[in-house]
Amino acid sequence: MDLSSRISPAKAAQESPLGGQLLFVLSQLQHQFHIRTQAVLTEVDLDVRQYCALAFIADGHTPTQHDLAHILHLDPSQVVTLTKGLEARQLLKRKTAEQDRRAKALAITAEGRTLYEEAEGLVSEVEASLTPALSRRDRNALRAILHRIVPFS
Amino acid sequence: MDLSSRISPAKAAQESPLGGQLLFVLSQLQHQFHIRTQAVLTEVDLDVRQYCALAFIADGHTPTQHDLAHILHLDPSQVVTLTKGLEARQLLKRKTAEQDRRAKALAITAEGRTLYEEAEGLVSEVEASLTPALSRRDRNALRAILHRIVPFS
DNA sequence: TATTGTTATACTCTATAACTATA
DNA sequence: TATAGTTATAGAGTATAACAATA
Numbered sequence: 632m633d634l635s636s637r638i639s640p641a642k643a644a645q646e647s648p649l650g651g652q653l654l655f656v657l658s659q660l661q662h663q664f665h666i667r668t669q670a671v672l673t674e675v676d677l678d679v680r681q682y683c684a685l686a687f688i689a690d691g692h693t694p695t696q697h698d699l700a701h702i703l704h705l706d707p708s709q710v711v712t713l714t715k716g717l718e719a720r721q722l723l724k725r726k727t728a729e730q731d732r733r734a735k736a737l738a739i740t741a742e743g744r745t746l747y748e749e750a751e752g753l754v755s756e757v758e759a760s761l762t763p764a765l766s767r768r769d770r771n772a773l774r775a776i777l778h779r780i781v782p783f784s
Numbered sequence: 785m786d787l788s789s790r791i792s793p794a795k796a797a798q799e800s801p802l803g804g805q806l807l808f809v810l811s812q813l814q815h816q817f818h819i820r821t822q823a824v825l826t827e828v829d830l831d832v833r834q835y836c837a838l839a840f841i842a843d844g845h846t847p848t849q850h851d852l853a854h855i856l857h858l859d860p861s862q863v864v865t866l867t868k869g870l871e872a873r874q875l876l877k878r879k880t881a882e883q884d885r886r887a888k889a890l891a892i893t894a895e896g897r898t899l900y901e902e903a904e905g906l907v908s909e910v911e912a913s914l915t916p917a918l919s920r921r922d923r924n925a926l927r928a929i930l931h932r933i934v935p936f937s
Numbered sequence: 938t939a940t941t942g943t944t945a946t947a948c949t950c951t952a953t954a955a956c957t958a959t960a
Numbered sequence: 961t962a963t964a965g966t967t968a969t970a971g972a973g974t975a976t977a978a979c980a981a982t983a
Contacts, residue, residue: 640851645931647861648854648904649839653911653923654817655833656930662857664807675915679807697941698793702802704815704876706975710942733941735983751801758806758811770806777809778798778924851963859952864966886959886964 635685635771665759671753679703684713684756685739685747693736695728722746816914825904828899833858835907837866838875838892838900846889849882875899 638646649655669679675687688694696710705713714737717723722743728736729764739747761772791799802808822832830838836856841847849863858866867890870876876898881887892900915923 640847640854643845643847643851644840646843646857647840647845648842648900649836650931651914651927652839652907653927654821654907655812655836656812656927657814657817659808661934662928664810667808678869683802683808686805686808687797687800688799690799692796696797699795701793702797708976709974715945715954720955724880726942729912731983734956747801754805754807755950762806762933765929768930773929774800774804774809776918776922776929777806778803780813780915780926781869848964860950861953861967881964884960884964886957888965928977 664757667753667757667761669756672750674753675750675752676747680713682747682750684716684717684737685743686751688723688737688739689744689747689751693728693738695731695734695736696725697734699737701777702783757784800865802829813914817910820910820914821907823909825903827906828903830899830903835900835903836871837870837890838896839904841876841890841892841903842897842900844892846881846891848884848889849878850887850888870896 636737638748644650644655664681668682672682674676682697687699687702696714697707699705699714700707700710703710714723714725714735718725721740723740724738725735726738728734762773765773795804797808799887800815804873817833821835825831825835833856839853840852849867850860852867853860856863867876867878867888871878874893876893877891877892878888881889893901911923915926918926
């Protein structure tokens with residue numbers, strides 16, 4: 632079989648019409664971030680979803696489960712499992728919100744913050760390793776561009 | 785309840801540690817592209833996956849199912865369903881590859897190309913609508929940056 | 938009457954194993 | 961002996977419906 636006539640699938644994709652579309656490029660990039668982040672987070676026994684939940688509350692603000700479901704695009708029923716799991720490990724607390732006794736206010740614990748900071752270091756390394764061609768300034772510029780495209784939703 | 789003291793979940797996420805991380809920003813952006821593309825593609829009765837498969841072969845090259853599985857990060861068994869569905873609609877042909885009779889060479893049909901071109905127009909509109917703050921030149925620059933980060937995998 | 942969270946469950950999607958044909 | 965594709969099925973992940981408590 633004439634191997635020399637076959638280019639790699641990756642190169643073929645890049646050169647095909649698919650390779651020029653943001654839909655695809657973003658999907659590929661996001662996929663790389665996800666699997667590589669998932670891999671490093673095993674070191675702190677977290678998955679990407681748990682990490683994002685901790686990152687969301689790491690600055691000390693206390694959103695509800697509903698808020699978390701909204702920003703992570705999860706069903707509220709999935710957030711129950713997610714937050715209970717983190718609470719069982721003492722990484723966050725779920726306390727009845729005083730303004731609305733139906734809601735649970737999510738608050739990070741001291742242990743949660745410590746673990747988050749360790750995890751954040753690992754995730755930063757992934758970010759750096761996936762953007763080797765970019766300086767720190769370039770990475771910040773990219774972040775700004777991406778924010779400008781969709782100012783969250 | 786004091787609504788004025790509660791900011792929106794989206795704004796809270798943007799201002800939280802989460803909002804500064806490429807992992808999250810890319811995930812959000814990719815999610816927007818996916819759901820909005822999925823929505824417009826109903827007009828041509830395609831989903832995002834089918835669209836990507838057609839885009840991959842739209843330039844006339846004839847990858848195998850294995851190649852398609854690789855670039856779309858799908859299990860080979862899923863590609864069977866995907867490609868058979870498109871073949872049943874005469875949008876592509878699966879013919880035994882002459883160099884390797886185990887493999888199926890995927891080739892777009894005339895009808896497939898016509899439908900793809902229509903779909904591509906719809907997807908371009910989504911891209912434009914999601915990047916309103918960017919000129920066409922800026923969008924190309926972004927594509928280039930993203931390609932530079934991860935030159936496919 | 939609507940909303941938050943919760944549970945149980947149905948549903949969908951993905952991964953696995955076993956197989957055929959070919960290399 | 962390994963690989964491409966295929967099928968059936970197991971497993972994981974997600975969405976739905978019904979409910980309790982609160983607004």
